[in-house]
Amino acid sequence: MNWFYFSSPPTFYRLAGWLVPWTFGTAALLAAAGLYVGLVQAPTDAQQGEVYRIIFIHVPAAWMSMFLYFVMACYGAASLTFNTRLAAMMARAIAPTGAMFTFVSLWTGAFWGRPTWGAYWVWDARLTSELVLLFLYFGFIALANAFEEPRRGDRAAALLALIGLVNLPIIYFSVMWWNTLHQGSSVSFKGTSMHISMLTGMLLMTFSFWAYAIGATLVRVRIIIVERERRTHWVRSL
Amino acid sequence: MSHEFYVWMSYGMTAVAIAFEIAWLRVQRARARRHIEEERDLEAQD
Numbered sequence: 599m600n601w602f603y604f605s606s607p608p609t610f611y612r613l614a615g616w617l618v619p620w621t622f623g624t625a626a627l628l629a630a631a632g633l634y635v636g637l638v639q640a641p642t643d644a645q646q647g648e649v650y651r652i653i654f655i656h657v658p659a660a661w662m663s664m665f666l667y668f669v670m671a672c673y674g675a676a677s678l679t680f681n682t683r684l685a686a687m688m689a690r691a692i693a694p695t696g697a698m699f700t701f702v703s704l705w706t707g708a709f710w711g712r713p714t715w716g717a718y719w720v721w722d723a724r725l726t727s728e729l730v731l732l733f734l735y736f737g738f739i740a741l742a743n744a745f746e747e748p749r750r751g752d753r754a755a756a757l758l759a760l761i762g763l764v765n766l767p768i769i770y771f772s773v774m775w776w777n778t779l780h781q782g783s784s785v786s787f788k789g790t791s792m793h794i795s796m797l798t799g800m801l802l803m804t805f806s807f808w809a810y811a812i813g814a815t816l817v818r819v820r821i822i823i824v825e826r827e828r829r830t831h832w833v834r835s836l
Numbered sequence: 837m838s839h840e841f842y843v844w845m846s847y848g849m850t851a852v853a854i855a856f857e858i859a860w861l862r863v864q865r866a867r868a869r870r871h872i873e874e875e876r877d878l879e880a881q882d
Contacts, residue, residue, distance in 0.1 A: 649839040652846045659850070694860075698853050705853075706846040713842050810854070817861050824868045828875050836872060 605684050607823045608832045614816040621813035625806050632802030640795045649713045653796075656706035657785075658804040659699045662811055663731060664766055666696035670738070671763045674756030684819075686752035687826070689759065690742050691819035695811050697735035704728060715779055723772035724780035727765055734762040748826060 604610050636654035643650035670692040677686035707725065708718040719725065742755035768775075773782045784792050785800070792800075827833045 647839050649842050651843050655846060655850050695857065698857050702850050702853050705849050709842045709846045709849075713837075713839060814857060814861065817865070821861070821864045821868045824872060828868075828871050833872060834876055834879060 605682060607684055607687070607827055610684055611820055611823050614820050618813055618816050618820075621809050621816065625809035625813060628802050628806035628809060632799050632806050635795060635802060636799030640799050641793060646714060649710060652706050652710040654799050654803050656703060656710055657800055658807045659706060660703040660728065661804060662807045663696060663700035663703050663728070664769060665808075666692050666699060666811060667731060667734070667759070667762070668766060670696060671756075671759040674759040677752055678756050678760075683826075684823075686749070686756065687819050687822045688815070689738075689756060690752070690822055691815045692811075693735055693738045693742070693755075694818065695814045697732060697739065699807065699811070700728065700732040700735060704732065720779050722779045723776040724769065724778050727769040727772050730765055731762075731769060734758070734765060738762075 604613060632654065636651060640651070640654075642648055670689050673685045673689035673692065676682060677689060704725070707728075711720070712718045738755045738758055741758055742751045745751035745754065772778060773780055784790060785797065790797055824833055824836070
């Protein structure tokens, strides 16, 4: 298969249009299953009570906030290295969804922290580095739109995304490097200390958020393609 | 405040954030379609 075939905006526009309903449909189904397992089937936590159920959205949102930033930076690097139009458009399309998940992660973390720690916010290394991630997303979006010539905005924003990559290991390892209030990871590649139904609910919500992020990104990249190429014959004939 | 308040504030805001993003995408898509129409009109005038 020639993958460069799909890097052409007209081809990708059609492929994305075909994929969007499937991704949103998958996201809805997985969310329904995840919410059922998380809110109905999973047992009440012995120490935290019902408030622990926030993790079914907090942890997947936090994972997505970091994962989307990484993917956005990879597209930024690809656009800088190969000067490809579609990679830059993909980076732009990912940023708002990444910012939304970062905001959700911070918000749900605050509403978990209040009954658990006694405070909505503490200047803890994990929380602060996640807040920096939100500002990096805002900075990327602002910088990408700060230039009249879109390609200049693409390059500037891609550079910022690459510089900001350094924040991802800081977020991930902050609970090990510093003495933080935020708890360490309950799930890793080595195993988990969670009840199987809790883990199932969390993973279902993670895959749901993943599918949603792909869907939202594809819708947004189609809009960006059309806006940038609106003077071309293929867009006018849509 | 009961634990339910914190749980529903979290789930509620997540739903609002996703709904806001979808609404924003629809507005942007409508604007992009309008721009295509404008381009078509300009082409027809030429």
